[in-house]
Amino acid sequence: xxxxxILEEIELHAPLPLQESFDNAGIYTGDVNLKATGAxxxxxxxxxxxxxxxxxxxxxxxxxxxxxxxxxxxxTGKTYIERCMIKACKNNIVIYAxxxxxxxxxxxxxxxxxxxxxLHNMNILNPHQNSLVKLVTFVPAAFAEVVREVLFQAGAGHxxxxxxxxxxxxxxxxxxxxxxxxxxCGEIGKTHYEKEVRIETILPSFIKDAVISALRLVHPYExxxxxxxxxxxxxxxxxxxxxxxxxxxxNVKHFLQRIKRIFHSSxxxxxxxxxxxxxxxxxxxxxxxxxxxxxxxxxxxxxxGEARYNDFYDVENKILLTVIGHHESEVCTKDIFYQIISKKxxxxxxxxxxxxxxxxxxx
Ligand SMILES: [Zn+2]
Numbered sequence: 275x276x277x278x279x280i281l282e283e284i285e286l287h288a289p290l291p292l293q294e295s296f297d298n299a300g301i302y303t304g305d306v307n308l309k310a311t312g313a314x315x316x317x318x319x320x321x322x323x324x325x326x327x328x329x330x331x332x333x334x335x336x337x338x339x340x341x342x343x344x345x346x347x348x349x350t351g352k353t354y355i356e357r358c359m360i361k362a363c364k365n366n367i368v369i370y371a372x373x374x375x376x377x378x379x380x381x382x383x384x385x386x387x388x389x390x391x392x393l394h395n396m397n398i399l400n401p402h403q404n405s406l407v408k409l410v411t412f413v414p415a416a417f418a419e420v421v422r423e424v425l426f427q428a429g430a431g432h433x434x435x436x437x438x439x440x441x442x443x444x445x446x447x448x449x450x451x452x453x454x455x456x457x458x459c460g461e462i463g464k465t466h467y468e469k470e471v472r473i474e475t476i477l478p479s480f481i482k483d484a485v486i487s488a489l490r491l492v493h494p495y496e497x498x499x500x501x502x503x504x505x506x507x508x509x510x511x512x513x514x515x516x517x518x519x520x521x522x523x524x525n526v527k528h529f530l531q532r533i534k535r536i537f538h539s540s541x542x543x544x545x546x547x548x549x550x551x552x553x554x555x556x557x558x559x560x561x562x563x564x565x566x567x568x569x570x571x572x573x574x575x576x577x578x579g580e581a582r583y584n585d586f587y588d589v590e591n592k593i594l595l596t597v598i599g600h601h602e603s604e605v606c607t608k609d610i611f612y613q614i615i616s617k618k619x620x621x622x623x624x625x626x627x628x629x630x631x632x633x634x635x636x637x
């Protein structure tokens with residue numbers, strides 16, 4: 275098995291195009307065409323983590339946080355980032371991160387956090403917008419089935435938890451093949467009427483090219499007919515944060531104590547709030563930008579990794595702002611990587627890093 279096989283599996287669950295524009299998820303070093311000897315899973319890549327990978331004979335490090343955000347202008351070892359890059363290259367180690375693409379994915383980081391605290395009826399707190407398109411194609415009736423199948427195989431037709439979604443309507447297509455054409459049906463120079471099916475389906479815009487290529491392979495016409503429309507629909511299964519409900523209400527004190535225990539937080543910061551907690555929104559890491567959304571959707575509590583001093587004022591007793599620490603809120607990403615990789619490659623050597631410790635210390 276090659277390193278690229280493992281990364282492909284991760285990206286099936288967390289496609290890179292789902293990452294935010296500021297992000298830099300993906301591959302930083304190494305050759306993905308090497309045979310994989312083992313993978314070390316971590317939240318942050320440090321020099322100690324790379325030493326650990328060497329010691330455990332892993333030539334792949336899978337992290338949640340990107341090693342490199344800003345472009346490097348030189349590579350001399352003056353920062354830990356550069357030293358990590360140099361050490362990884364010298365030792366033929368691939369460093370890879372799935373960051374906001376894993377946050378935004380269906381069943382991504384925040385879904386996992388919601389499961390940890392026992393939420394159900396979970397929905398994306400801030401669904402992606404302007405990322406879906408509608409594909410309409412017109413095919414001879416006898417080819418409708420095979421075209422639909424190919425579109426679905428290429429990733430079209432998902433709505434919520436449903437797949438194979440399409441709308442189909444029969445009608446008459448007309449065309450005239452002119453000189454130089456090689457029409458699938460009809461005669462050169464004559465108007466032709468063909469019983470066609472108009473197939474409509476939905477897909478994420480980032481797979482548009484792959485879906486169109488697949489369509490072209492099976493559509494019988496010399497000039498396959500299709501239209502692509504941008505949609506204003508939210509992509510309800512993809513986006514940042516999650517919101518869900520606990521099976522029973524909990525008073526603030528019990529809720530905070532439980533959250534502290536679940537996330538092994540040394541210090542939980544919270545805002546003034548007195549109502550019981552039932553509906554909870556979560557965004558691991560730096561999720562404070564979602565506080566207004568959580569309030570608008572009437573969550574009782576919002577859990578995140580870090581927030582500014584003023585955020586605690588700005589919530590104005592409308593929600594229990596609960597800040598558990600950035601590292602604490604995302605260290606579970608190692609488990610997500612483990613689940614994804616081990617499900618597909620059950621015998622592959624996977625290790626959890628034991629040295630990517632919280633860089634924030636508490637007195
Ligand atoms: Zn983070």
